[in-house]
Amino acid sequence: MADLQGAPIVTLDVPVVGGSSVRATSGTAGLASAELDRSERFAQMRAGELGSVHSWELVTAVDGPGTRLTAFLSGCPLRCLYCHNPDTMEMRRGEPVTATEVLARLKRYAGVLRATKGGLTVSGGEPLMQPAFTARLLRGAKELGLHTAVDTSGFLGAHVSDEMLADIDLVLLDVKSGIPETYRRVTGRELAPTLEFGRRLAESGTEIWIRFVLVPGLTDDEANVEAVAEYAASLSSVTRVEVLPFHQMGRDKWASLGLTYELEGVQPPTPELVERVRAQFRCHALQVY
Template structure:
């Protein structure tokens, strides 16, 4: 296979037979992009890698260009790990590490496992940013190389979750409980969308759920924004939330206080 470049990463050509074999073994993953960020996708400065492919169709998705697996570029695990190695000193100095995001990272569990294990061998902090919808794809061996999970809980009510994502809520709840049983640190993330997810009756079950998990150390209530809107237009995908404004600062703090009242550290 020949190679091209993705943000400084060598990418494998899309010879279909070799590509599928490489993806099955985890030697190759479909990657949209990567970036260095601070205090966004986990602690410290992090190299966040966005994999492509996602089973959810969230109405407010700000990365709709990562939904389809084929929209990524094939990247060799060894090349991504070589890139990660270059930032070891940055991670050490800032208490950072790597975060695998998407899309949905657990659509590519073999590739994710290779990257996570390789990073751990280098002594680098590892994080998964996931909806948990495909938690069944995460083997205990994969999770053994995970230091932190950012678990996106889109809704506390099954019917609202279905409306927001097109999928069921239960797999996310099951995965979160499994993380707790395994002792894996978890941050709960919840996007507050006016008129969609902001009702108290939708939020209370998330508060109760987060408080029930022994490994939840942080909750992030994220105000809805329109920053991904242009991507939907570029892709020609109908966007249903064009008339929705961000929640007020007052309402956002009210919701955060609901979590704080349950003893949860919340931002």
């Protein structure tokens, strides 16, 4: 992996498109950055009152049910080869934004979110890199009577307290691979923490949507897919599996950051491959999308 130090920050200038099923983020437009000295910033981050925010968006039927405000936090412990937002990997690339500021934005849209049975999704990067801030956002959303979701790899699931878990209605659990060696190749990390977190979610009755990115030549091996499918089927609270075909939309960001992109020549999966993989999940009586 190339050294991330000193790489330029990627600016996202795309406007928010409310009600769209296609992602369009506003960066942090509309959210005021907090101007604090270093010690004050760290104190507020520890307390969960300040976070490093990459962007936010309003979107329908992508990050959970209904129309949702999705807050993307900066920082991630994984280095997924196919990451389409490598600019979220480092926390330093985000903007310092208070929880109060994000929740004020959420309150502005609360009526629409409730009407569509939507709510708040906290995503990343990896939101559990900032557990106190994530917990504060979730608590604020529940106080507004909104559905809550967290989009996570589960690698840092140990950071989720029982109190935080009680404020989560849905976890979008990104299971990158089912075989430990493949998972390590894809992410640079170990698979076991994700599996353990999923089991904890099922034991608590928290709804889970499994997400699996299908990359030809990397995650598409039948044994690897079968391992993910067997794991998903073993979790009693899994209600949905999303097979996400690999795409090259993030390739230019890797170049902009001066990072080596290892999947340059990889093509998106064919419709036949996507159907084969979805069929593997369906064989385990899972609802597949």
